[in-house]
Amino acid sequence: MISPVAASWRVVLYEGEGSHPLGADERFEATSALLERGYAVSNVRPGGRLPNLGHADLLVLGRFVGEKPPHVEDALGEVRLHFHQLDEGIIEAGAASVLALVEAEQNEQNVTPPGGWKPWFPVIDFDRCTNCMQCLSFCLFDVYGVSGDGKIQVQNQTNCKTDCPACSRVCPDVAILFPKYKAGPINGAEINSDDLRREAMKVDISSLLGGDIYALLRDRSEKAKSRFSKERDDERALKERMRCLKKLQEGLGDLEIPAEVISSLPSMDEIQAKAAEAKRKAEKALQQQEQSKHDV
Amino acid sequence: MANPCQLLYCHCAYAKVVPREVKQEVLKQLSESGVAFDAVADLCEMSARQDPALLQIAQQENVRIAACYPRAVKWLFAAAEAPIQEQTHRVLNMRTESAAEIVSRLLSTEEITSSNEDMAAVEETPIEETQVEEP
Structure with missing residues (x-):
């Protein structure tokens, strides 16, 4: 943070x-x-x-x-x-x-000048958040974490990839805002009945893909990189990445993941380690949540 | 012109989501109005930094904030551990309202109450208000 x-x-x-x-x-x-x-x-x-x-x-x-x-x-x-x-x-x-x-x-006075960073990061609407931890599991860049009392929180704002609102797209409760996003309800506009209907139709992304979303992302990226290294043709590489990205976007629904995010994904080992860590944190937080319900 | 409210204007300096003509017109009319006001470059950036100024603003009463969507502003303050409450803070949305509407509501002498449709949030304890003051 x-x-x-x-x-x-x-x-x-x-x-x-x-x-x-x-x-x-x-x-x-x-x-x-x-x-x-x-x-x-x-x-x-x-x-x-x-x-x-x-x-x-x-x-x-x-x-x-x-x-x-x-x-x-x-x-x-x-x-x-x-x-x-x-x-x-x-x-x-x-x-x-x-x-x-x-x-x-x-x-x-040797004072640090202001600015220098476009403040793009998720903001959680806790009137809507159910602490399901999907965002924690989804984000590969450690933007999210868990507070001492087991609640999801945004811990590393500057890790967030500028113009990528993907975590808000996968939130089942429309609880993640990006105030600098162009459209509602992600930008903080009030949520209307159409938004809620759309959310009700959301399904678990992992099951939709028949497996791990990160594996799919990584697979696309690795295949693309492999081809690029063989061909060493910048123009073709760019076209290929764009094609993969388009396919990926179609496969995942319109998550609006910027191309540079797709092309800079961590290695498979890192992704697996992050997924395991996120799972551990989420399970611990959810257990804590259950325990506090029992205590009440 | 006397105005008992604390007025805060956010310039949303690091993005182009607030129409430039609206924010410039609001700032221009505030400058012409003769009221005192505080202006910040970008509330999002302050929230990310957990700028202590947000807590100071949250602890004031009768504050009007010209910024963007009230839901976004509410949770930006909350993310900086400076929650605001609708009884004391009114948020005006420069993304959707006209400059004339914003200025009229900023300069209104009407008290902020919980029945106002706009919102904002917070602390009960008043703080020391003055750093630089005139006798």
Whole structure:
């Protein structure tokens, strides 16, 4: 799991006492440019208060009357305040110069820049999840794990393959969301009766395939790789992979597994080890669940 | 303009699923409205990092969040161990609603109650609210 980390710092566009207001366009352009670059921004207006969002550093920007606004202080003594005057030159140069100022301060303070990863990962709707552990068994990339009290949880978000929503497709309870997915109900849209009807028709994928889904995936991948190594023909290899992928997609229903995921599957030994480990975890969690039912 | 609500705007910076014209218009109108507001680059990224800011937001009362589907936002906060509750947090969906609707509801002076159709979640204990404050 990613360690809990506060964003490096927050930018405050300060327009309270002791400062001149920004123009609406200047405020909008600066906020928009900073957000695009991954920064959090707070707009403070006259008489306003700034909620504590847990940032250790606040970069306070404004058209201050003096060097910095009077009476602006950290009430708890836990936050480092960095003040920067938005002088006429910066205002006239526009949002790009505000961004440059923030980035220069960031470099000076040796702060890690925000962003750098498209946050694609599953989110579990525990109003629907029945803790069946199918997702744990299905995912080959250790995204899922089991909590201390035997509940399924997403433990390694960054292991998830960008744009692959396959685990949500195999969830029998429509309980797995990908908020950045294009369509509902996977994107978090409310679930309608059609979605539920479709889920009711789902069957166990392993039995549908007459065996292990991973074995099938792996088999396709190995055959393709074997042919590629003999032929050493990039174009033909690409076509072959696309053909295999198409067949695979047809065989499994529309799981939308990206081609790069199929082509980067772990070795058969690794898959078997992962499947065994997932099975062990799932069985343990389900036993725990049964035990707690008996205890009640 | 006085607004007793805490307003949070999510820019969904790392994907193109929220219509650009909607999020830009919401941000523009918030900027023009004269109210104080907080804006974050991407709630998904914050949830994955379990950013402590989510817990701070969850512990506030009367919060309006302009983001995406309420079900997604609810479980993003929950995944970061910062559950929100519909009695205190209202989520407005920039993927399906117009900018005008979003802004109107963000700036509404109506109290958030459990009977509001939109939702959100959470903590009962109020926290220290102010880091930088004016007398």
